[in-house]
Amino acid sequence: MESTLELHLDDTMKNPAIIGVLCTDQQGHILGCRGSLSDEHGGVVSVLARQVASLTKDPTDSPTVCLESDSGNILVRAHGTITVAVHKMSS
């Protein structure tokens, strides 16, 4: 039986603009991934989320990091102890 997370990842990939999605814990271990984002990206994603947290003193403010390129945008955001990355085509 697929877990809730796996179902959410599959749902996310149904959006035609999304070509990859990934979730990691704070140590960069992959909790799930689809498409263009895979195991090798977990470390960088979790480190980026940890680094960006020190840009704000407000603990309720969760910054979003967006890496923009011709091949699309990679959006990274932490939600509690989980970091989510989404690879989306440029609109």
Next chain:
Amino acid sequence: MTTSALTQGLERIPDQLGYLVISEDGVLASAGELENDEHTAGVIMQMVRTACHFRLQGAAEPPFKRMSVMLEDYVYTVTVSGQKVFVVKRQNNKREPVVV
């Protein structure tokens, strides 16, 4: 290129609240809300180095042309050119989603 030539363009960016120009040796220029902000400069440089390790399958070139860091009230827009990192702090004009 002189520092003032680099920063002239940054001064004219609409809604800009401040900027940093950073090299491997340190901060070359800073202004506005980012003036003398060594902490932000250090964090941004760490993030640029981390982001440069990001490689999508088969991609040879760096993974980003621009990095945006979006916070509640403002946005840091970061780009790399000529061995220098340019950071601009801008107002975050959030747009609410339109329900149709």
